Amino acid sequence: MKQKVYIETSIPSYLTAWRSRDLVIAGNQETTKEWWERRNDFDLYLSEFVLTEMVRGDSGAAAERLKALEAIPQIEITEQTAIIAERLLLEASLSGKARVDVLHIAVAAIGGMDYLLTWNCTHNCKSGIQAKNRIHHSFIRI
DSSP states (O other), X not given: OOOEEEEOTHHHHHHHSOOOSSHHHHHXXXXXXXXXXXGGGSEEEBOHHHHHHHTSSOHHHHHHHHHXXXXXXXXXXXXXXXXXXXXXXXXXXXXXXXXXXXXXXXXXXXXXXXXXXXXXXXXXXXXXXXXXXXXXXXXXXX
8 A cells, every 4th residue: 555645835846846046945856856756656645725826926837836736636625624723823833824834734634644745844844833743754765
Protein backbone atom coordinates (compact mmCIF):
# COMPACT_ATOMS: atom_id res chain seq x y z
CA MET A 1 0.00 0.00 0.00
CA LYS A 2 1.35 3.41 -0.97
CA GLN A 3 1.75 6.16 1.58
CA LYS A 4 -0.66 9.08 1.28
CA VAL A 5 0.74 12.56 0.69
CA TYR A 6 -1.17 15.84 0.90
CA ILE A 7 0.28 18.28 -1.62
CA GLU A 8 0.29 21.82 -0.20
CA THR A 9 0.30 24.87 -2.49
CA SER A 10 4.04 25.54 -2.35
CA ILE A 11 4.84 22.26 -4.13
CA PRO A 12 3.15 22.99 -7.49
CA SER A 13 4.34 26.59 -7.19
CA TYR A 14 7.99 25.52 -6.95
CA LEU A 15 7.44 22.79 -9.52
CA THR A 16 6.20 25.08 -12.30
CA ALA A 17 7.93 28.39 -11.51
CA TRP A 18 10.72 29.86 -13.59
CA ARG A 19 14.09 28.99 -12.08
CA SER A 20 14.89 31.48 -9.34
CA ARG A 21 18.14 33.44 -9.15
CA ASP A 22 18.05 32.96 -5.38
CA LEU A 23 20.20 29.87 -4.77
CA VAL A 24 18.13 28.54 -1.87
CA ILE A 25 14.86 28.86 -3.79
CA ALA A 26 16.48 27.39 -6.92
CA GLY A 27 17.65 24.43 -4.82
CA ASN A 28 14.12 23.98 -3.46
CA GLN A 29 12.75 24.09 -7.00
CA GLU A 30 15.21 21.43 -8.15
CA THR A 31 14.46 19.22 -5.14
CA THR A 32 10.74 19.60 -5.83
CA LYS A 33 11.22 18.54 -9.47
CA GLU A 34 13.28 15.51 -8.43
CA TRP A 35 10.63 14.47 -5.91
CA TRP A 36 7.86 15.04 -8.46
CA GLU A 37 9.51 12.53 -10.80
CA ARG A 38 8.94 9.93 -8.07
CA ARG A 39 5.39 11.03 -7.18
CA ASN A 40 3.92 7.77 -8.48
CA ASP A 41 5.50 6.02 -5.48
CA PHE A 42 2.80 7.72 -3.38
CA ASP A 43 -0.94 8.36 -3.43
CA LEU A 44 -1.28 12.12 -3.78
CA TYR A 45 -4.15 14.29 -2.53
CA LEU A 46 -5.00 17.97 -2.37
CA SER A 47 -7.92 20.13 -1.29
CA GLU A 48 -10.01 22.96 -2.65
CA PHE A 49 -7.78 25.28 -0.60
CA VAL A 50 -4.83 24.34 -2.81
CA LEU A 51 -6.85 24.88 -5.98
CA THR A 52 -8.08 28.27 -4.74
CA GLU A 53 -4.51 29.39 -4.10
CA MET A 54 -3.29 27.98 -7.43
CA VAL A 55 -5.50 30.23 -9.57
CA ARG A 56 -4.05 33.43 -8.09
CA GLY A 57 -1.50 35.49 -9.96
CA ASP A 58 -0.50 35.32 -13.60
CA SER A 59 -3.09 33.36 -15.59
CA GLY A 60 -0.46 31.49 -17.62
CA ALA A 61 1.43 30.42 -14.50
CA ALA A 62 -1.84 29.47 -12.80
CA ALA A 63 -2.76 27.27 -15.77
CA GLU A 64 0.61 25.46 -15.49
CA ARG A 65 0.13 24.88 -11.77
CA LEU A 66 -3.39 23.55 -12.29
CA LYS A 67 -2.23 21.27 -15.11
CA ALA A 68 0.36 19.70 -12.80
CA LEU A 69 -2.43 18.91 -10.31
CA GLU A 70 -5.17 17.79 -12.69
CA ALA A 71 -5.08 14.06 -11.91
CA ILE A 72 -4.81 14.45 -8.13
CA PRO A 73 -7.98 13.71 -6.14
CA GLN A 74 -9.36 16.18 -3.61
CA ILE A 75 -9.97 15.48 0.05
CA GLU A 76 -13.48 16.48 1.06
CA ILE A 77 -13.66 19.52 3.32
CA THR A 78 -15.84 18.95 6.38
CA GLU A 79 -17.09 21.07 9.25
CA GLN A 80 -14.49 19.33 11.39
CA THR A 81 -11.77 20.87 9.21
CA ALA A 82 -12.70 24.37 10.38
CA ILE A 83 -12.96 23.24 14.01
CA ILE A 84 -9.49 21.71 13.99
CA ALA A 85 -8.03 24.72 12.17
CA GLU A 86 -9.49 27.12 14.76
CA ARG A 87 -8.05 25.03 17.56
CA LEU A 88 -4.62 25.07 15.92
CA LEU A 89 -4.77 28.86 15.50
CA LEU A 90 -5.71 29.38 19.15
CA GLU A 91 -3.39 26.84 20.75
CA ALA A 92 -0.34 27.86 18.73
CA SER A 93 -1.13 31.58 19.17
CA LEU A 94 -1.05 32.20 15.42
CA SER A 95 -2.53 35.20 13.66
CA GLY A 96 -5.39 35.05 11.19
CA LYS A 97 -2.77 35.18 8.41
CA ALA A 98 -2.00 31.55 9.22
CA ARG A 99 -5.61 30.44 8.64
CA VAL A 100 -5.06 28.81 5.25
CA ASP A 101 -1.87 27.15 6.53
CA VAL A 102 -3.66 25.49 9.44
CA LEU A 103 -6.50 24.53 7.11
CA HIS A 104 -3.96 22.52 5.10
CA ILE A 105 -2.83 20.80 8.31
CA ALA A 106 -6.43 20.07 9.32
CA VAL A 107 -7.33 18.66 5.89
CA ALA A 108 -4.26 16.41 5.91
CA ALA A 109 -5.06 15.17 9.42
CA ILE A 110 -8.74 14.50 8.73
CA GLY A 111 -7.87 12.87 5.41
CA GLY A 112 -5.54 10.41 7.15
CA MET A 113 -2.47 11.54 5.27
CA ASP A 114 0.91 10.06 6.12
CA TYR A 115 2.64 13.26 5.03
CA LEU A 116 1.94 16.92 4.33
CA LEU A 117 4.41 17.94 1.63
CA THR A 118 5.25 21.65 1.83
CA TRP A 119 7.98 24.24 1.55
CA ASN A 120 5.92 26.59 3.73
CA CYS A 121 7.61 26.19 7.08
CA THR A 122 6.49 29.50 8.57
CA HIS A 123 3.32 28.02 10.05
CA ASN A 124 2.93 24.47 8.75
CA CYS A 125 6.14 23.24 10.37
CA LYS A 126 6.14 25.51 13.43
CA SER A 127 7.29 23.50 16.45
CA GLY A 128 4.60 25.03 18.69
CA ILE A 129 1.87 23.61 16.48
CA GLN A 130 3.55 20.23 16.42
CA ALA A 131 4.20 20.00 20.16
CA LYS A 132 0.77 21.16 21.32
CA ASN A 133 -1.09 18.94 18.88
CA ARG A 134 1.11 15.86 19.01
CA ILE A 135 2.20 16.29 15.39
CA HIS A 136 5.49 14.61 14.61
CA HIS A 137 7.96 15.29 11.84
CA SER A 138 7.53 12.88 8.97
CA PHE A 139 9.96 13.02 6.14
CA ILE A 140 9.99 11.58 2.67
CA ARG A 141 13.52 10.93 1.52
CA ILE A 142 14.08 13.04 -1.58
